[in-house]
Amino acid sequence: MRRAAMMALAAAGLLLVAAGASAQQSRCADCHFANPGAPRADHASRWEMSAHGRANIGCERCHGGNAQTFDKLQAHKGILSWADPKSPVHRANLPVTCGTCHTGQLVAFQKSKHWQLLQKGERRGPTCATCHDDVGGNLLSPKSLEGQCASCHAKGKTAPHPEFPARGRTMLQGVRDARGLLKDAESVIKKIADKPRREALMREADQVRVPLTQAVEAGHAFVYDGLEERLAVAQKRLTALYTHISEPGAQSRP
Ligand code: HEC
Ligand code: HEC
Ligand code: HEC
Ligand code: HEC
Ligand code: HEC
Structure with a gap:
């Protein structure tokens, strides 16, 4: 009985956290738009125009980092340059990064020769951004x-x-x-x-x-x-x- 009550409380708590999180907007774009020193202004504006911008899929969903703060150092904690092989936006990792949401495309892509090329570190084949643009805004x-x-x-x-x-x-x-x-x-x-x-x-x-x-x-x-x-x-x-x-x-x- 007590266990059930605690589980109910935990569930309610989880629900509150989830509601809070969805109500809170990502702050990455706000600062990047406001800051002329932020790189790739064109990338940010393409993001804003894209299905991702419209659906509130924030910068952090591809890049990582902490989207809840306006402190630059805090926000960028854990973000790696795209050229770093461990970065989620490195071309070899992009299918898995995009695939966290677009599972069906990832599963099919993993059957392709193109996927094998990426796994071997070859640059000759396409990754998701080759066809969809790096913010995923292109059909x-x-x-x-x-x-x-x-x-x-x-x-x-x-x-x-x-x-x-x-x-x-x-x-x-x-x-x-x-x-x-x-x-x-x-x-x-x-x-x-x-x-x-x-x-x-x-x-x-x-x-x-x-x-x-x-x-x-x-x-x-x-x-x-x-x-x-x-x-x-x-x-x-x-x-x-x-x-x-x-x-x-x-x-x-x-
Ligand atoms: C307070 C303003 C601010 C916030 C908040 C912010 N950024 Fe930045 N960002 C910048 C500026 C300015 C730069 C240019 C480099 C620098 O000054 O550190 C930058 C650089 C970057 C870079 C390039 C890094 C590199 O190594 O070349 C990426 C990627 C990035 N930001 C992504 C994000 C993401 C994702 C978030 C949210 C999780 C975020 N930023 C939040 C201002 C911000
Ligand atoms: C759908 C995934 C996705 C989203 C959302 C996204 N980006 Fe990117 N971003 C990428 C990819 C992929 C690259 C690498 C492009 C390349 O290979 O040149 C990149 C590159 C960058 C770079 C170049 C510097 C670096 O070292 O990584 C910056 C800065 C950046 N993004 C900032 C942002 C900001 C700010 C936002 C939100 C306004 C954002 N991105 C949203 C996928 C995304
Ligand atoms: C955090 C989840 C998430 C991630 C990560 C993500 N997407 Fe999306 N994507 C979405 C959502 C949500 C939509 C909007 C769906 C809709 O409007 O029906 C979308 C829409 C799209 C579309 C359709 C665009 C249109 O104009 O209709 C494409 C293409 C796309 N994403 C490609 C990508 C690519 C490529 C990446 C990685 C670089 C990526 N997505 C990463 C969630 C995500
Ligand atoms: C950025 C370059 C690039 C793009 C764009 C591209 N491919 Fe490929 N594709 C390759 C490379 C490289 C290989 C490996 C072929 C080889 O080693 O002979 C390959 C392999 C393939 C294979 C497997 C062939 C085999 O011998 O097993 C098929 C099928 C294929 N591509 C179809 C397509 C189709 C269809 C498109 C367009 C929708 C496309 N590719 C777009 C570069 C690309
Ligand atoms: C060689 C080109 C090519 C590559 C590489 C590619 N796509 Fe696509 N993608 C397409 C085409 C073509 C469509 C269909 C466009 C349409 O719906 O009219 C599409 C559609 C999509 C859609 C929209 C689906 C819908 O129902 O509206 C998503 C999401 C998507 N791709 C994600 C990805 C992801 C994730 C990757 C990497 C794993 C990827 N794509 C790699 C060509 C590509």
Whole structure:
């Protein structure tokens, strides 16, 4: 009994700590923006514009340090230069640093030849920042992905495999097309007056998004069998969804 009560108190305490922490903003960026002596002002402003800045993923989540203080020495305690092989933002460590939040991408990336190159300390392959920018703010279009692969895999480059860039582009285009169809379907569904039917179709649409997200994650192995498999599932579900939209009543079938 006493033990249960203590555990309840501990749980409540933990909850309070968690709430306090999330309410407290990271101070790293505030000082860096206010201080003209702080390096890489462009990096900080790209961060501010990025999905990370918007989602309050502070500088310390990639760099370490103490984000709760305005004392520079305290704040920088434990921060290593990016060039230090132990730094979490060193190019070889970046996949694991980013992967603390983006697990699916990390797991796929670890299956790739690119990951093996990083582990061997070779500089010829890409790391997460190669495609996403060092603050993770960049998403590639199919064409820019093709260009990115080609910068290393085109004829005459460091690892010539001229078929890879086109393949990357086709795969990402497939994902984009499926996303577009899903979006169109959803805007039709939203206008359906019959509520139970509308909600059933919305749930069905959500089931298309799942394999699409998984396809993008799997694509980080850069051999696209995993992506193709998940994309095929999404396409099959899309076809079914479109059939159900055009045949009132049919969606209630199992
Ligand atoms: C009180 C102001 C202030 C705070 C708070 C602050 N910084 Fe800095 N930071 C600076 C300045 C100024 C520099 C330039 C170097 C110097 O003066 O030490 C710097 C340098 C850096 C560097 C480059 C270090 C190097 O070795 O080249 C990094 C990385 C960095 N800060 C990250 C952070 C992170 C992450 C936080 C929060 C955990 C943070 N800073 C908090 C002012 C601050
Ligand atoms: C999503 C991860 C991520 C976030 C968030 C992030 N950075 Fe960085 N930062 C990096 C990476 C990766 C590099 C290394 C770039 C390179 O290799 O040149 C870097 C480099 C730097 C450098 C160059 C100097 C050094 O020695 O490390 C500074 C200064 C810096 N960041 C400050 C900041 C500040 C200030 C913020 C918040 C406004 C921030 N960063 C947010 C990933 C991040
Ligand atoms: C502490 C957790 C965390 C870390 C570390 C982190 N991210 Fe993120 N990342 C997020 C969140 C949260 C979002 C916003 C998700 C959303 O908007 O749905 C995001 C979004 C993204 C996006 C989508 C951008 C967009 O415009 O939609 C990319 C790409 C990305 N991160 C790459 C990276 C890379 C590369 C790194 C490492 C350099 C990294 N992330 C490190 C949490 C993190
Ligand atoms: C060779 C280029 C490349 C590299 C290297 C790369 N990515 Fe990506 N990443 C992409 C592409 C292409 C997309 C899909 C863009 C889109 O959704 O339209 C993507 C999407 C993402 C997204 C957004 C997912 C979503 O559903 O919106 C995140 C997060 C992400 N990558 C994280 C990472 C992490 C972490 C690493 C390192 C382990 C990494 N990426 C390495 C090309 C790359
Ligand atoms: C920064 C350079 C760089 C970028 C960008 C890059 N790669 Fe690579 N990639 C390499 C290197 C280097 C190797 C190792 C090849 C070797 O040793 O022959 C490699 C290996 C591979 C392999 C494994 C080949 C094998 O023989 O096992 C595949 C598949 C691959 N890359 C696909 C891609 C795709 C697709 C893209 C774009 C989405 C891409 N890569 C982007 C440098 C890069």
